[in-house]
Amino acid sequence: MSTVLSIAWKTLRARKAAFVGAFVALLGGSAVLTASGVLLESGLRSSVAPERYAGASLVVAADQTLRLPGADFTVRERLPEPVTLDAGTAATIDALAGVDRAIGDYRVAVAVRSTGSTDAPAPASGHGWDSAGLAPYALTDGRAPESDGDVVLDAAVARNAGVGVGDSVDLVVRSAAAPYRVSGTAVPESGETFRRTGAVFFTEQEAGRLSGHAGRFDAVGVLAAPGSDIDALAGSIAEEVAEPVVVHEGSAASQVEFADVGASRGVLLLVAGSFGGMAMLIAMFVVATTLALSIDQRRREFAVLRAIGSTPWQIVRLVAAEALLLSLLGGIAGVVPGFLLAELLRGLFAGLGVVPPDLPMSMGPLPPLAAVLLIVVTAVAGGLVAAVRPARINPVEALRESAVPPADLPRWRRTAGLICLVLGGTAALTPLSVQGAIGAAGTGSAALLLVVAVALLGPVVLRGAVSVCAVPLRWSRVSGFLAAANSESGARRMSAAVTPLVLAIGFTVTMVYSQNVVAAAVQAQSQRAITADFVVADTGSGGVGEEAADAVRAVPGVARATAVATTTVFVPYSVFGDPDLAVYSARGVTSQGLAQTVDLGVVDGDLADLSGRAVALEDSGAGLLGASVGDDVEVRLGDGATETLRLVATYEHGMGFAEMTLPMEVVEGHLGAAPSHLLVRAQDGEASAVEARLAELVQRYPGLTVTDRGAFTAAAGAEAALVAWVNLVGLAMILAYIAIAVVNTLVMATAGRAREFALLRLIGMSRAQVVRTMRLEALLLVTLAALLGTAVAAVPLGVLSLAFLGTLLPAGSPLAYFGVLAVTALLGLVSVLVPVRLALRSRPVDAVGVRE
Template sequence: MLRIAWQTLRRSRAAFVGAFVALLCGAAVLTASGVLLESGLRATVASERYAGATLVVGAQRSLRPPGGDVTTEVRLPEPVTLSEEVRAAIAKLPGVDSAVGDYRVAAAVRAPGSATRPAAVSGHGWGSAALTPLELVDGRAPESDSEVVLDAGTAAAAGLGVGDDVEITVRSVPSLYRVSGISSPAGGVAFPRTSPVYFTDREAGRLSGHAGHFDAVGVIAADGADPEALAEAVAHAADTPLTVREGADSGALEFADVGASRSLLVLVSSAFGGTALLVVVLVVGTTLGLSVDQRRREFAVLRTLGSTPGQILRLVASEALLVALVGGVLGSCAGFGLAEFARGLFVRLGALPADLPLAFSPLPVLASVALTALAAAAGGLAAAVRPAVAGPVEALRESASPPRDTPRWRRTVGLVFLVLGLSTAMVPVTVRGELGAAGTGSAALLLVVGVALLGPFLLRRLLAPAAALLRRSRVSGFLAAAATEAGLRRLNASVTPLALALGFTVTLVYSQSVVAATAQEQADRALVADLVVADTASGGLAPEVVDAVRSAPGVAAVTELVDTTVFVPYRVFDDVDLATCPARGLRGADPAATVDLEVVDGDLADLEGETFALERSSANLMGLRVGDEVEVWLGDGSERTLRLVAVYERGMGFAAVTVPLEVLDGHTAADAPTRLLVRSDGDPEETAAALGRLAEEYPTVSVTDRAQAAEASRTEAELAAWINLAGLAMIVAYLAIAVVNTLVMATAGRGREFALLRLVGLTRGQVMRVVWVEALLFVAVAVLLGTAVAVVPLGVLSLAFLGGPLPAGPPWVYLGAVAATAVLGLVSVLLPARLAMRAEPVEVIALRE
């Protein structure tokens, strides 16, 4: 059968061009999704400070709750340290020459008396210098806790040398140290990412806040040791789970932003990869259905000659698989370039570091080829069932006059998809946030699938009024109405991708604008403080800085704030799942003086000790009420039992979970508040001036007013929206290609019809007018259906989030999408129609069908 299918493909290349293009582009999108997903799992950057280590050991930064499967495993966003006991156990292993613990201290450096803002650096103990290794180009190692070694680049930028004093700020508090030495990596090549400052090991432990617990342990192997065997031994050296990487491949352990970027890639690629798969299946199925429909006469002849339904179905499946294999392989190669383009978008948005490369392997290619082959086989078989099972006489009759009724099974399944789409559209009513907005996009996609399955059944009823009007018009209108009613299957195949492109694009853009507008509105209302004091350069705000702000003139209330993530378990049937919740820790005598979360149950005043507050829709989703006790996991994997004391409304603008700051003490990277919300008891400008003078004493501290804080919040919300849009841009581009491909394919297959019209007396211009009327008609139907599938989900989302049916965002987005849809539709129909009529009608009619 494969040999016959191959011969059919070689003889009838034109019939399979559209399917080939759809499969090729679909494989490219799926491969790009797979590459981004794989990169999120294993991409890294070259190690710098650990380049001389044989192995680098870190704590396992993943969490899987008891009773959960592999799909519930999440990455921990906060650092997890290793104890001195673990380091000592590793050092005792055979084949280990030394095991060096490394502290990481967020710090900032400048010359004493300088008016410039301190430059961010990374502080470490001098003992970890052996892991690079480093060379002292001047001076000596630090011998007292008041001495440091500076990186050569840092020293040159600050204009410092050996013997000079240097101001180093940690947790906003500046201290003076003496420069005892200047270091440089072996070979004199500067670090592209790191600007290290080396303290004594004891001072680095003190500044880290967790002396005796290391951020990582570097292992230097003894001469002759087998690295693979040593890595296996190190992984089992302690009771706690460990992550072991080779020194040159330990960038994810060395750089925190690499781990965060990898998590983002996994999240984005998983989200739009699933959507891309559904879109590809729909587009490929529609395209192959059109291809099979154009070959009904061929199948009718085969049935007349004695071919069985099974033989025809196997032939169609074989043809689809062959086209899918060729298109899938070629498309997968293009997918690598598409993934690199997507990475570039994320880099320009600031979501990924520029030096984080993609991880390439054959796995995404194999997966995309397999998926496109399955989609092609399923689409081809579904379209070929009717002509294959029809009797020979019935098959010949249907080849001349295709059936106009939609099969009952398609109507049933289509109605099921419509019900599912409408049900999914209601998700934002009960679920606020990104999850609810994701339901909006899924609803639009399900509704389009339902419309595509209902096919001629739906189109006939939509077109009946227009067809009745056209029959009363000139010849072109009459013929357009007749052609439209006779070719409902072709029209359905043309309308589906056009409606999907419009509906999906409009839903995608406006759902993001609704989420951003809601988050911004809630953030504006949640923040009632007059000023915000922050430090993001030196690891947070030390207690003495907090006390200084509290005692500043005009300050009435201060609330300490820390951002983190917590994980709340909940059950789905009998399975345990984890809800990943953005969280904030609060500490202050009166949080209500600086934040208004619109509490709907309980009281934020009870937020002390082992308690927490939860956003309303999350509480409803998890079935939690005030007073319930819940086992939660903090950002570093620590398990705590917290009691729910309040449920509030403004989770999107603040955080889904709010906990007392003491619950987070010792469990966040900064281990200190990063922001202070300040309420003034008088003129906020005078209070801001007083805090500004305080900031001169603490050089990494910044003071902003409510308007500036709101602008920063708006920028964060817009960035999140752009990241989602960039991740889904490939799907929109694929839809545009699919629209052009399907319409060109449908129009090019009408060459004999156009030739026949010209032979019975119509001029080329009259035929083109008929095509114009048809094109305008089906574009109007596509716009109507695309708008309809977007209106319901967006209306529900806007009502739930904004309180009104109109989504946030400029109207030109919708108008532009409609204009683009019209241009794509008209050009994709009119241009191939004009090309199809360049040949003489007699020549076209004489060609073998």
């Protein structure tokens, strides 16, 4: 093997130019895979420095991961609602050897403003005073809270509110403001001002009351005794505590302290899951096709090797060794660009507001190692597949094929192409049966499968297409006729050049317009689903509490006010006997009078029955579960609690409201906050008066805002658009790699024809005629790519738009489509014509003798 590697290394060194294209594809693929891996690892491990828990040796929290008994390790979901710990857990931990003190911590969403002020309250984080020792905080003025009407403020919070010890301050919790007396101010003992969240400290009793779950802590902070072994102590806690818990140490405690860190890690996991797999498939596809093109251009070399006595096994080993060495070089070279690309993506996500600006990327060794390994395996496998034919055929036939490539496709390639075509068509039909994210995901998968089918069946597909499209070229006596003849005879070469262009057009158009279709469907369904006149929403004080909700319902002229809480629900199901989890967006609603504020487009059943232990499901979601009205559905709520609910209705407008709708009594006690908004319906003729009265009410409840239905549905559309932008940021990484692949492949394919251009010059063609011929070939190339790429995108997009919007024409400006065509055509033309002009600089006599 060392001899083969030595020969392969000498070949790479002696023929650098021949391997540049493959090296670029490998480097780019490694960079894309490394960046995807960094996003995935960051979603699993990234954190920021803790603040209020900075002084804690360990922080114990309930396990926020939902798992199913008997399921494999991949079946797990992060619970969106907080899971609390019994107060007895803190006592158990406090009694362990090595623990100096275990402190239970309540978390309360609170907003602060000075009493009598009309300014918007500033958000803060409320806790019991005992938890101040976890930072630790030290009093700078005043005393600790002694009664439920006392609070200690972080000095920065007090300064921003303009209050001091002895002053009164309004604290807004669940939209209702209540006066408290500032008994003291405190600062962290470290002397640093916390940058993320200001703290407000109540008595333990008041903090428990305001949290809504007195006697159950959100977390337990552990202060270890001097000299304790922290790792051993963490193990003891995990063993001794009866509840399933996770013990956090160091910066990992920020995952418990800051909700946005956990949510942002979820976004990174979602992006990595959505686009990481797609990036991996595309990178592997590009690498394999580029290596196949590189090997195909060396047919003459392999034919000569076979003619002088090389065995098929020797050819295969040589190609494998070359692919191994080249992929190692390219894969390692792509690691640093991959890290830089991941950091660029983090900055873009932070700019969109979906991850905190201070959340760093986890730059560990696993992503680059996995990227290099995947690149090496793909390169070697792709090289071996491409080398099978030149290695197996007899020397005489090999020499003949080096001049005239075979017209027929191998049977395996035809079969694989037809399979991808069928799978792509099947995936394109997914939105007809499934709404929401799953249906949209089927559209992207369909486009990719259809591109692979085009790549596999390219010579067959293009032979007929070239015959038709090249008819106008034959009217030209020289250049056009030659361009048509070259294209028809070089179907394999044309297929290799067309494939990346089809990928660029088809995949880009599909992904861009599918985002537009989903956003338009969300807004349209939201407009139909919400029939209330006004929406009263909370601005960040923990939701619309009962006091504020009752006040809204008591406003003269209000016919109905439906409270709405947003959460996520999980439904266990079985795949070939293996347990799995389906994830549903869900809304909890007050059931009485629901038809006056919401129209979900009921398909079966009656929403009037949505009370008690009941549930309503979006119609396609119910179909996926095989559930019908009247059936029992077992669900896991947002905090992991199990409920068995009776399905009472199915409906259409799930994208505009939620995929699952539950009575408020089912989700109460399983939410981290109060309902997020109220849907308000005014009595006939009272809309203007109700709007004015609600505006007055907001002055008494500073945590509330009032908007009309149009503003609310526009906000739903804006939220869907933000999701689309997040997806497009992840997509941009893939598109940039596809653009590189387009240029790389076309330059390789064109540069490999230098001897052909020299022969044309020697038989009498002028340089201008050769350039004109290649210009017409390039125009034919981009025309075919535009037709095939449009066909690849049109099928899945048409189905998606018909299913979601009721029209075959997808939402979005046509300028995006023409822009993609223009950019791709420009890349194609430049990538063909520039190498042609460079090749024509050499004298024909010199160029005709160069090595392939």
